[in-house]
Amino acid sequence: HISIYGYNNNSMELFTHSVIKDYVLWFTKHGSIEREFNVFDNSDVNLLLKGLDSSESESITHGHIFPPESNNINELFSEYIVKAPDYYCKRVINRGQLKNRPDIHYDAIFSIEGNRVKHGYNDMVRRGGYQAPVGAYTVQERYGLWICKDYIPIQRVNEWIPGKGYEYTKLHAFINCQNLSLTANRGSIDNTPSEILKDLKNAVKNIYEKIIGSDEWSEMEWLEQEASGYRTAEKEKSDYDWRIKKIKRRNTTIYKGVGLIEPERESGVLSIFIQLSLLEKELFPFEIVDYDTHVGIDVIAKGDIDTPIYQSKLYYVEFKNILTGAFNHSFDNLHAIVCWTTSIKNGDVVHDVKGKKRVMKIVKNENCERKFFLDERTDPHRIQVYVLKDYLKEKLNIEFTPNNSE
8 A cells, every 4th residue: 555645746636537547548557558469467457546536436457448440441431421430440460570680579559540439438539529628638649659668658759650741640559669768757768779769660660651551541541532522522512502592692683684693702703794894895994815813913904805915005903802901912013903892981091912002082973973093192093993883883773682583
């Protein structure tokens, strides 16, 4: 019977039942991975645990917890469909010796697990919709590859796993070697000779390469591909239903027998601009000759329809759904802006990406039609802004109203 008084300066917050149990099952001899390698010397030992926040003791059997392997992948996909990869679990056990030190042996276990499998046996994993205990962690913070001595995890070495990204999160993996030299607190393998660590790292690389070329890994990838394809089709159906509902709520109008839809995106602004340019050739004082959304300003235009391109002056025209005070392009070479609406008022300042400023000026012509310009007093060129919602009303008496049965 051992009693310890005053440990950790009597700081008690880490001595909750869930935190102690998790530590025991991951980082002590009682949570050893040895039984996976047919070492059963301690298999009959039970630990009676009661954390400071618990009213009852819990009996914890010896050994680290590994979940049961999953069923046939076709059955898994039939049961869980898009979530099937999260329920996948297969294990690979490998035992061998180091290439340059054949007298040194290692034991490795790689459990390939989906996240739902981890959630099923590990209450300490944080996830959405679940109130995890104090001291909980994410999959990224705990899982991957652990190097062990005495079959007890010492240090996580995810950098030993080839590849990039978060592939290691699929792994619940351990490699044990009795020839590691640990620091005094057993917290690091840094005292181990570099040639041993190099050989162990190569052993891990060989095991991992065999795993990703194995049936188990192919099954996991197949599930992910199938789930992704199903998820894409499911999302397309959801998007389709959402867009149909949205169409029924959209504002529309009919002009010269052509149905027009009030735009909600930049592409919609361009669409209605092209439609009306064909119906009313004099409506806009320029013609689009090139449209490209990959980089820079959207449109290159020329001043009129009749003059050939090689004789015309070409300039930029930018399309926006809503024009705001922060303009994400340069004013250089910009001739005009076409937007559906704007939040900018008369006298407001607009900044471009280079920090240059222009002031919005709204004036009325002799027909009481409003014109919008971005002015800069040292530049004689005024950038005209076509606010289509107002421009179409004033020029063509076009108004958009809620969609109806007609």
